[in-house]
Amino acid sequence: MEFVVPTLFGLEALTAKELRFMGYENVTVTDGRVLFSGDASAAARANIRLRTGERVLFKVGSFHAETFDDLFEGTKALPWRDFLPKDAQFPVKGGSVRSKLFSVSDCQAIIKKAIVESMKKEYKIDWFQETGDLYQVQFAIMKDEVTIMLDLSGTGLRKRGYRPASNDAPLRETIAAGLVMLSGWRATEVLADPFCGSGTIPIEAAMWARHIAPGLSRSFAGEHHAYLPKEIWEEEKERAKADIRDVDFVIFASDLDKNCVSLTDKNSTLAGVRENIRITKRDATEFFSKTPGGCLICNPPYGERMGDKKEAEELYRGMGKAFLQLPEWRINVITAHEGFERFFGKKSDKKRKLYNGMLKCYLYQYRT
Numbered sequence: 097m098e099f100v101v102p103t104l105f106g107l108e109a110l111t112a113k114e115l116r117f118m119g120y121e122n123v124t125v126t127d128g129r130v131l132f133s134g135d136a137s138a139a140a141r142a143n144i145r146l147r148t149g150e151r152v153l154f155k156v157g158s159f160h161a162e163t164f165d166d167l168f169e170g171t172k173a174l175p176w177r178d179f180l181p182k183d184a185q186f187p188v189k190g191g192s193v194r195s196k197l198f199s200v201s202d203c204q205a206i207i208k209k210a211i212v213e214s215m216k217k218e219y220k221i222d223w224f225q226e227t228g229d230l231y232q233v234q235f236a237i238m239k240d241e242v243t244i245m246l247d248l249s250g251t252g253l254r255k256r257g258y259r260p261a262s263n264d265a266p267l268r269e270t271i272a273a274g275l276v277m278l279s280g281w282r283a284t285e286v287l288a289d290p291f292c293g294s295g296t297i298p299i300e301a302a303m304w305a306r307h308i309a310p311g312l313s314r315s316f317a318g319e320h321h322a323y324l325p326k327e328i329w330e331e332e333k334e335r336a337k338a339d340i341r342d343v344d345f346v347i348f349a350s351d352l353d354k355n356c357v358s359l360t361d362k363n364s365t366l367a368g369v370r371e372n373i374r375i376t377k378r379d380a381t382e383f384f385s386k387t388p389g390g391c392l393i394c395n396p397p398y399g400e401r402m403g404d405k406k407e408a409e410e411l412y413r414g415m416g417k418a419f420l421q422l423p424e425w426r427i428n429v430i431t432a433h434e435g436f437e438r439f440f441g442k443k444s445d446k447k448r449k450l451y452n453g454m455l456k457c458y459l460y461q462y463r464t
């Protein structure tokens with residue numbers, strides 16, 4: 097079976113690495129998505145274990161289409177009966193980029209009609225009630241190449257279940273996991289997030305270090321897809337549970353806002369990693385450590401969504417004074433403020449473009 101994993105721009109290579117680590121060899125990276133192949137159990141394994149992917153889609157087929165006729169015939173020719181039961185709900189959504197077929201709503205309607213036509217012939221009925229399980233059809237048209245997929249995740253994979261409540265400007269869980277991987281942090285080192293907000297970075301780091309699969313306590317749309325063996329979900333969850341390690345490490349999480357301190361407390365408890373996180377109320381500009389060789393990852397206010405720009409710039413000055421004193425630390429700051437380095441007081445050793453949802457950000461990496 098072939099699968100497609102959409103990712104935030106900038107995280108594709110990390111998702112590919114995760115999939116290879118899970119044992120999948122045939123992994124291809126394109127802009128904003130990763131393709132891989134595996135057996136049916138891969139559907140469950142990828143959904144349960146992926147930290148940086150946004151969702152897992154099963155690829156039903158692909159074909160070239162320049163006209164609505166091509167789109168209709170190409171969709172109709174796919175083996176829908178193998179995947180959709182008679183009572184399936186099969187809404188259609190998708191997008192088109194740099195293609196002759198650019199009207200998404202027209203493409204949507206044509207794909208729906210083509211699936212109905214194919215099912216009519218196969219099931220010998222004229223009307224589909226769509227009262228059963230959800231099989232969300234997703235299409236992507238890129239340079240006239242159409243890919244038709246079924247969504248196996250349902251709710252996006254970033255919803256792990258530990259963050260029912262968050263502060264005003266939370267980081268996506270998938271990008272937080274990506275930051276931890278990019279920082280090169282190992283559980284043998286000190287890790288700190290002095291702008292912890294709802295605790296996303298410390299929680300993702302702790303889950304990663306303890307090999308706690310992010311999808312262990314949630315469900316997936318694919319669990320109700322009849323073409324996948326039912327037992328793969330339970331088997332893969334059991335396998336993931338057996339991988340959890342008890343590792344002794346501490347992550348320092350702090351925030352100036354006492355509500356954020358209590359959010360991090362609640363969310364890390366829900367995530368099952370509370371014991372690994374020391375949470376305090378503290379001003380980040382007073383952060384210090386005498387222990388050499390630590391790692392700091394943070395997402396300070398940008399001056400757009402929270403507070404104003406001038407305030408953020410003043411804060412970056414204070415951060416520079418405090419963080420650049422740390423003895424042999426690796427500092428990782430993600431922000432959408434493009435002038436960050438100027439206020440922080442030092443040009444980064446490495447700068448990477450990443451997207452927090454639709455918001456373009458940069459990850460600035462320093463070694464002190």
Ligand SMILES: C[S@@+](CC[C@H](N)C(=O)[O-])C[C@H]1O[C@@H](n2cnc3c(N)ncnc32)[C@H](O)[C@@H]1O
Binds near residue numbers: 295381
């Ligand atoms: C963009 S949010 C961080 C979001 C967090 N990564 C999450 O996923 O929830 C920035 C955080 O910085 C905190 N903050 C603002 N100024 C601060 C300061 N001087 N020291 C510590 N925390 C501060 C805010 O309370 C807010 O929680």
